[in-house]
Amino acid sequence: MPGLLLDTLRGQSRPRRPVWLMRQAGRYLPEYRALRADKGGFLELVHDSEAAAEVTLQPIRRFGFDGAILFSDILVIPHALGQDLAFLEGEGPHLSPPLVDAALASLEAAPERLEPIYRTVRLVREQLGAATTLLGFAGSPWTVATYMIAGQGSRDQQAARVMAYRDPGALQAIVDAIVALSVEYLSGQIEAGAEAVQLFDSWAGSLAPAEFERWVVAPNAAIVAALGACHPDVPVIGFPKGAGEKLPAYARETGVDAVGIDETVDPVWAARELPAGLPVQGNLDPLLLLAGGSELDAAAGRILEAFAGRPHVFNLGHGIDKETPIAHVERLLAVVRGWRG
Numbered sequence: 001m002p003g004l005l006l007d008t009l010r011g012q013s014r015p016r017r018p019v020w021l022m023r024q025a026g027r028y029l030p031e032y033r034a035l036r037a038d039k040g041g042f043l044e045l046v047h048d049s050e051a052a053a054e055v056t057l058q059p060i061r062r063f064g065f066d067g068a069i070l071f072s073d074i075l076v077i078p079h080a081l082g083q084d085l086a087f088l089e090g091e092g093p094h095l096s097p098p099l100v101d102a103a104l105a106s107l108e109a110a111p112e113r114l115e116p117i118y119r120t121v122r123l124v125r126e127q128l129g130a131a132t133t134l135l136g137f138a139g140s141p142w143t144v145a146t147y148m149i150a151g152q153g154s155r156d157q158q159a160a161r162v163m164a165y166r167d168p169g170a171l172q173a174i175v176d177a178i179v180a181l182s183v184e185y186l187s188g189q190i191e192a193g194a195e196a197v198q199l200f201d202s203w204a205g206s207l208a209p210a211e212f213e214r215w216v217v218a219p220n221a222a223i224v225a226a227l228g229a230c231h232p233d234v235p236v237i238g239f240p241k242g243a244g245e246k247l248p249a250y251a252r253e254t255g256v257d258a259v260g261i262d263e264t265v266d267p268v269w270a271a272r273e274l275p276a277g278l279p280v281q282g283n284l285d286p287l288l289l290l291a292g293g294s295e296l297d298a299a300a301g302r303i304l305e306a307f308a309g310r311p312h313v314f315n316l317g318h319g320i321d322k323e324t325p326i327a328h329v330e331r332l333l334a335v336v337r338g339w340r341g
Contacts (some may be wrong), residue, residue, distance in 0.1 A: 005066040005133040009235035019336045020067035023319030024059040029330035030060050042087040047116045051125035056141045067133045071306045074139025078148045080114050082107030098151025100159045118192045125193030138196030141178040141219035157206045183226040190231050192271035198237040205242015205247035220254045263317025290321045292328040300335045
């Protein structure tokens, strides 16, 4: 039987809301920190299938979330497209050569670099109870492209945004390559046991409306359509962080099965403006979970109340902060699981 989360993503409302948290497998958990210290670097941990499966399962054992999100990283796609990838302590990810200085055609694709990820999914699925939905994911093409072009993260995605205006053909080639491999990658996760997948577009909010249509909506629509053709029963969650007032158009035009919203979006507005019956995921501020207290309870209640009229997955507006106390997560879960409305 499908779990509560999977039923909700397929459009069914239930008295209890399913809940999982973005980045729930990670640094706020002492068991993760212990394993990370033992295994070494982040990329090494991602490519160690047994260890990555253990990390994926840690928050399920501790909290009993309704969904287990694969432990990996969005930058495995550029790595498989042929860029070198390194995670430097205190600096974050670095990709080389950056495509602001090199042509996409100069890269030599290495799709075998994705094989450990598929093995992780299989290992998790073997150990995960039927009631817990296994979520796969990939970065959305625009966000992945910003890293590939700059070679690292940036505050305003300037290199990619300038390329979009100055040489849109070059950016289109990069985005097309990401789309094609993302479809293959997500299909591989699904074939290995993922029951739903999420597209993370962390930098969607940096684009003007016309650019948003071309670089966010169109590529995500292509991925959703391709996955729908080969895996019609697998829900796709789209999470365009920072999309704001563009969310309703994104939801309609991409064809996603559910839409994730960040903490800057008024849930009452989202409940009113998003397509009727579309499942929604979100949208507690991660820093409110870090802060805790009675305001955490009140904010969670407001979100639950706002989405009472449609299928809703309770989640954060982005990833859980690494300093978040375990007790605050437990408190949030008690509120969500105890809510009746």
